Amino acid sequence: MADARRRLYMGVESGPVGSSRIHDSAPKHVAGEALYVDDVAAPEGLLHAYLGTSTIAHGRLLSLDLDAVRQAPGVIAVLTAADIPGVNDISSTHLHDEPVFATQAILFHGQPLFAVVAETRELARQAATLANAEYAEEAPLIDVAAARRAGGKLVTEPLKLERGDVAGALAASPRRLKGAMAIGGQEHFYLESQIALAIPGEDEDIAVLVSTQHPSEVQHMVAVVLGIGSHAVTVEVRRMGGGFGGKETQANLFACVAALCARKLKRPVKLRPDRDDDMAITGKRHDFVCDYEIGFDDEGRIHAVDAIYAARCGWNADLSGPVTDRALFHMDNCYFYPAVRARSEPLFTNTCSNTAFRGFGGPQGMVGAERFIEEVAYATGLDPLEVRRRNLYGGPGRDVTPYHQTVEDNIAADVIGELERRCDYQTRKAAIREANRTSPIVKRGIALTPVKFGISFTATWFNQAGALVHVYTDGTVALNHGGTEMGQGLYIKVAQVVAHAFGIGLDQVKITATTTGKVPNTSATAASSGSDLNGMAALDACETIKKRLTEFARKHWQVEAGDVAFLPGRVKIGAREIAFKELIAAAYIARVQLSATGFYATPKIHWDRKAGRGHPFYYFAYGAAAAEVAIDTLTGEYKIERVDILHDCGQSLNPAIDKGQIEGGFVQGMGWLTTEELVWDRKGRLWTHAPSTYKIPVASDRPRIFNVHLLENAPNREPTIHRSKAVGEPPLMLAISALHALSDAVASVGDHRICPRLDAPATPERVLDAVERVRAEAAR
């Protein structure tokens, strides 16, 4: 390979934003040199903690005899709720419903009861199994149906969105139908399981290295549990081995327990659960049951939708409120409902507490929307893509969402049309129909589905970020911001913004670990907001420094302010051009402050949850995917054979990184909707608690033909960081095309007259069930 090309790949050359730089840690990843928490050299005197957990899913703890645990080899201490100096609660929404250790009520199988600290992790883990707990066991509520039968206790306030007269519109609709859809949950399966290392210092100080998306919340929780001020707690995250939402709140438990043990024993303590324990204890994507009624006409136009989204939330609220809210925010996807009512039902169950997961309820809401479309298509005999097109948001009169925000940036029709043309959708669809006639066993299907995803935290106050930029006297730059790196390439994107701002090479910008000691009061790196928020905050800091430098240059070289420009590789000052580092050296001598903080708060957004009205999203990200699949009608097995994607990243900060998010998001979404099935047994034990039983996609599951393109010439209409768009979550929902392609293949056995009503995940068993049902109905 040409040296220049390699230098470009390796990010040596200076260059603006918008180029495909490699992930800053890639050379370290491939050499095993990137450090994760478990790789950091252990501090002297390190001890290991392990959690002892409940062996029933519901009941009362009558007694807890820990003598055998204490007497086990290598055990240093055993800690329970009684050892907590502060508050025994880590509820992220302050509902006081999430004790670190259970005291009486046992609410799920795997609930932490105590921690044991030992000389080695192995000894701690063995000792943790030796507790003798007595319970008064009660029947657990495992799923939505059971929770509803038991009275439908909620973990948090439900939400209702309403626009227009739904009852009237349904009654007046030429046609109407009712249905229900089950939408499965999903285990995050970050490759690096949860981990925390706590190191006590002087006074009440404690430092915590932890794999979390939300260092500030960990800091707050550790302070609350230890009964100390947040200023005594420093939380640092260099990188995570994957997060996907699973480390937004779920790291709190592990960090707090490690910190509690470290504080009590005055020694460093590490806590890393085994994969199976991680999967049993931590929350997952919410599974939903969506009950719907749709009013429509023979032209496939929807007149009204009335839907209830009921979610299995688990044993506490965690983020279930905002997650179920976001399901409702996306129950329209790209479609205008003239009259609509949507209600959430965040149900309490005796299972792990479901939490954030890439898309945050949005995917489930959107899967419901696409089912509504499919129902109308089969009921009217129209092509599903045509029904989609007829119901898209449009101009005035057809541009208001169920939450009363006007869609101002709608490009869904263009994206759909462009993808349809590029992937030759109609021709292929006809060919597939024809080929299916002569293929008795294997049937193919195709579907094209769009995505519109709202960008911003719906809790408006989270839409803020801070950054800290230091320029040293040699012209090198240290960058710090509140966003965390979980593989998504946030660090490189923000570094690109900074390098671009100063006109220096990426190699001149040192990316430093996220720490609460440098940038305080940060929001979780979540809601796809990382580069939008932190990129702008970092740019703000750069602009502050540049302003000071410009002012200095103006005086020093006697030029107009407008004559100072930061160009790639140099600074133009009047007629002269000097190196950035020369300017810095001179500015230092002149006592110019070369460090600045930056801050950003997203404009325009507001949300009144009680009224169900507002402008919760700054903008929308769009995309569309076309999937082609083959199913085996004897076994239900299938293969996603080809996928074409056109996705809107605005003006991409880094097309290679964005493409990685799109491909990775699609495959993760495909796993969610196909092979990833969570199963609990009747006692409330998670049966799929390891990769041997819980099947995420492997290399051969990805479509062999996978054409992924970024929408070109589509700068964000809002002034986001370099007019880019958020890309973390939206592509996951492109995978809904795969579910609908499977559905299309299933429908072929009934000559496309019967709606397959394929629920998710569409495991081979579900696909075969649907095939048999469609066949039976067609024969009737």
Place this chain on the structure above:
Amino acid sequence: MRDSLRFLLGDRLVEIDRCDPTLTVLDWLRLDQRMTGSKEGCAEGDCGACTVVVGRLDRGRLRYEAINACIRFLPTLDGCQLLTVEHLKGADGSLHPVQQAMVECHGSQCGFCTPGFVMSLLALRLNEAEPNVGRIEDALAGNLCRCTGYEPIIAAGRRMDEVAPREADRFLSEREAVAARLETLDDTETLALQGDGGRFHAPATVEALAELVAAHPQATLVAGATDVGLWVTKAMRRLDSVIYLGRIEALRAIIDEGDHLRFGAMANNIDVREALAALSPQLDELMRRFGGEQVRNAGTIGGNIANGSPIGDLPPALIALDATLVLARHSEAGIERRSIPLESFFTAYRKQDRRPGEFVETVLVPKLAKGALLHASKVSKRFDEDISAVCGAFRLTLGSDGRISEARLAYGGMAGIPKRAAAAEAVLAGQRWNEAAVAAAIAALPQDFTPLDDMRASAHYRLKIAGNLLRRFLIETTQTQAQTRVVGLLAETANG
């Protein structure tokens, strides 16, 4: 007897006098050596984040295999070379072509799975020239990535030999020299290693093995450790006496003996696949989907049988083929052998007909007679690296009158043991091989099986599939134009 473990870590000779018999390679690397490049993702051999490459002598030649360090016991590396991600960079700090290709193709995001992928790709590069996409997928079937969606990693697999030619790879040019060093470590002494947790024996001959099994009747026999490893990492069982079979070269042999194949119990699933593929493409495809590449490298035919799992994928095929199992044990007069039909080995859930002192030594697999029809199908949620919901393997012998003279229908996942469908077989006997016969056999299946509901499938689905696989068999043998498979070798060739 030799009482110290010897192996190469990269190019450094390691000798260890005391070692726990079940210390995993991964814990030794990370905790003892502080080599933290290899990661623990699942500790059960399913995610591949811990993948390392082991070089071992195979008939005098150095053979490189990707394995899961998390479930491999350190003492089993005796006489081998262990390569980890830390060994790849050049002396000048430059990235190895596999690493460079991964970087250039944007093959890492969070990076946690990356060292494992790098090592799996390294093993592929060292073993095969110009692998196609299918082979790259197979080689990576035991590596999970949750970030990239795999496309850039596959691209890296295609790119690595462009970055620098394979022939120039440092590991290939050093191959002879490393083989020579391993030769010097090779001996016929039994390795007997003492550790705090117990004793580890690794005999080098069948005779020594027989004597050890007789002398230590409670010892756990370990082949590839792909299941026993989990007893340690998941169930936290302590095994105080382990006998490892991996040093006995004679047990790895596969010999064509005319009308049948003779498999040594320690033949690994890579070699077993190659041998069985010659009998039928159906078996090739079944074995292609056996575990991930790391498990295919470590796992053995003997282990898959002796383990007695009701969901092992080899027993149904071998039962359909009417394989014979040879069990051996020590006696005063030398080694005493007992041959039994494989199907009779499985007596009840996790119970086998293995007498005190006995071990599985050999599996004899008859080749297909002329006119015999064979079918093998595995149904699981995911195609690669998954455990069967149902595995069906069938052999029909048709008489000169076109009627079925013998039917052998073997299933995994349908009962507590791999089991034949006696009632369905009886229905088929004497029938012509057609839709009516299949329908009758399907109707008889509920007499043969009462499957269970579990996390893999419902009982209803299992029974349905068990029948539909017979239908698939009929279509594949009578309507060869019809496509019946959606993935794999059979979808891409015969029926595609």
